[in-house]
Amino acid sequence: MAEPQDVTLDDEPLLVAEHLGKNYGRLTACRDVSFALFPGEVLAIVGESGSGKSTLLQLLSAQLAPSAGRVSYRMRDGVLRDLAALGEAERRFLFRTDWGYVHQDPAQGLRMAVSAGANVGERLMAVGWNHYGRIRDTASSWLERVEIDTARIDDAPRTYSGGMRQRLQIARNLVTEPRLVFMDEPTGGLDVSVQARLLDLMRNLVSELGLAAIVVTHDLAVARLLSHRVMVMKGGRVVETGLTDQVLDDPREPYTQLLVSSILPA
Amino acid sequence: MTAMIDISNAEKTFTMHLQGGVELPVVRGVSFHVEPGECVVLSGPSGAGKSSILKMIFGNYRCDGGRIGIRHQGAVIDLATAEPRQVLSVRRSTIGYVSQFLRAVPRVATIDVVAEPLIANGTARAEAREKAGALLRRLNIPERLWALPPSTFSGGEQQRVNIARGFISDLPILLLDEPTASLDAANRAVVVELIEEKKRQGVAMVAIVHDDEIRHLIADRVVDVTSFAAAA
Numbered sequence: 001m002a003e004p005q006d007v008t009l010d011d012e013p014l015l016v017a018e019h020l021g022k023n024y025g026r027l028t029a030c031r032d033v034s035f036a037l038f039p040g041e042v043l044a045i046v047g048e049s050g051s052g053k054s055t056l057l058q059l060l061s062a063q064l065a066p067s068a069g070r071v072s073y074r075m076r077d078g079v080l081r082d083l084a085a086l087g088e089a090e091r092r093f094l095f096r097t098d099w100g101y102v103h104q105d106p107a108q109g110l111r112m113a114v115s116a117g118a119n120v121g122e123r124l125m126a127v128g129w130n131h132y133g134r135i136r137d138t139a140s141s142w143l144e145r146v147e148i149d150t151a152r153i154d155d156a157p158r159t160y161s162g163g164m165r166q167r168l169q170i171a172r173n174l175v176t177e178p179r180l181v182f183m184d185e186p187t188g189g190l191d192v193s194v195q196a197r198l199l200d201l202m203r204n205l206v207s208e209l210g211l212a213a214i215v216v217t218h219d220l221a222v223a224r225l226l227s228h229r230v231m232v233m234k235g236g237r238v239v240e241t242g243l244t245d246q247v248l249d250d251p252r253e254p255y256t257q258l259l260v261s262s263i264l265p266a
Numbered sequence: 267m268t269a270m271i272d273i274s275n276a277e278k279t280f281t282m283h284l285q286g287g288v289e290l291p292v293v294r295g296v297s298f299h300v301e302p303g304e305c306v307v308l309s310g311p312s313g314a315g316k317s318s319i320l321k322m323i324f325g326n327y328r329c330d331g332g333r334i335g336i337r338h339q340g341a342v343i344d345l346a347t348a349e350p351r352q353v354l355s356v357r358r359s360t361i362g363y364v365s366q367f368l369r370a371v372p373r374v375a376t377i378d379v380v381a382e383p384l385i386a387n388g389t390a391r392a393e394a395r396e397k398a399g400a401l402l403r404r405l406n407i408p409e410r411l412w413a414l415p416p417s418t419f420s421g422g423e424q425q426r427v428n429i430a431r432g433f434i435s436d437l438p439i440l441l442l443d444e445p446t447a448s449l450d451a452a453n454r455a456v457v458v459e460l461i462e463e464k465k466r467q468g469v470a471m472v473a474i475v476h477d478d479e480i481r482h483l484i485a486d487r488v489v490d491v492t493s494f495a496a497a498a
Contacts, residue, residue: 038351041351196372196373197372197373200372200373200374207386228350228351228354229350242328242350243325243350243353243354245326246325246326246327246328246350246353249321249326249327250280250321250326250327250328252281252328253283254283254284257282257283257284258283258284261284
């Protein structure tokens with residue numbers, strides 16, 4: 001159905017953003033963003049190009065240092081820690097294990113010249129797996145989960161279609177069972193027919209694994225299908241936020257009304 | 267309070283910023299309650315705000331004033347002020363909604379579309395599919411269609427899939443937006459039967475039905491929405 005599956009109520013947030021801002025010289029890319037993300041919750045950040053949504057995603061995933069405010073993340077020991085204060089080992093743990101990052105362009109998230117199996121297995125080896133047979137079996141079962149023919153396990157992703165590459169990137173990210181996945185326009189570069197299949201797949205995986213996710217998209221249909229909550233951005237600010245179907249069916253702010261009414265009926 | 271739904275002075279106005287900020291009052295002073303096992307039918311002409319009221323009770327439309335009290339997991343929660351996560355929790359375990367139109371993800375088989383609410387609530391897949399099959403059979407959707415996505419079905423078939431999906435869970439509140447609108451007599455009778463069964467289980471229901479005969483069969487009480495008209 002068009003609604004994402006439900007989250008369970010959990011009282012402790014997984015990630016907290018407080019008054020986040022980023023300036024590039026005199027240009028403000030992102031200003032005063034605050035929210036809390038809970039385990040199993042999917043948040044969509046929507047807005048047009050230049051609205052600051054990609055900058056925000058980079059701030060949230062510690063790839064960019066904020067000019068103001070901070071991002072805290074609940075580590076597996078249950079303690080909420082400021083990302084800026086993490087040591088190198090802790091940051092590595094987050095990037096290799098506890099987080100996933102799905103890029104719009106799969107070539108940025110995959111190693112295009114090594115086999116699909118190695119692309120998935122590499123994340124496992126990074127967290128200490130060393131039994132070749134087990135790594136291969138796990139990689140192969142993940143290829144199946146993302147609907148890639150396991151006969152293609154030894155082929156490099158540069159021989160894959162766009163949709164297959166994107167599914168492989170998802171498998172590579174999820175194999176370590178992260179608790180939080182960042183996605184930057186995950187369906188952006190794909191044909192419409194391929195998008196529907198990928199969305200359905202992501203939606204099921206997110207709910208089966210109880211993943212929290214932050215999805216940046218300019219496509220409101222993607223937000224509706226995947227997210228529980230949506231944040232609408234314009235000019236670096238959050239202009240409206242709320243339950244996804246509420247914001248899309250009953251938009252309050254002028255800019256959100258414009259976005260929603262600009263969708264061409266299929 | 268024993269009522270499952272207790273609404274007082276709820277109101278809704280749309281502000282159309284793209285039309286120069288014109289204000290479109292929809293309803294105000296909406297007050298009524300629904301007891302367990304009771305079916306309240308909203309009446310009034312098209313445009314009176316019946317669907318808007320249902321959407322406010324489901325938390326799909328925001329409420330600009332007043333209170334929408336819902337009995338949820340043993341306590342009363344005000345949906346007019348609830349957090350998104352609380353609204354989702356209410357939808358998972360308290361309120362079901364049968365909309366007029368089916369909005370399905372492409373590619374998903376009919377049987378899974380129907381079984382999904384149960385699976386999301388922790389029922390084993392096999393059991394959920396079995397229950398889904400039983401409901402589809404009752405609603406006269408032939409078994410050969412179950413493995414197909416409903417997007418290619420006729421309007422009446424899609425509505426029956428939607429009804430099956432809405433009725434499969436054992437939720438204590440059910441909202442029905444014209445559940446019989448595009449159905450033939452035989453299938454309308456099945457829906458009336460399903461509603462009767464829900465009443466016997468103590469489910470509180472709010473329905474919109476245009477068909478006088480159906481309304482007569484299912485309504486325990488009629489609430490006239492025109493009295494909530496928000497005169498501009």
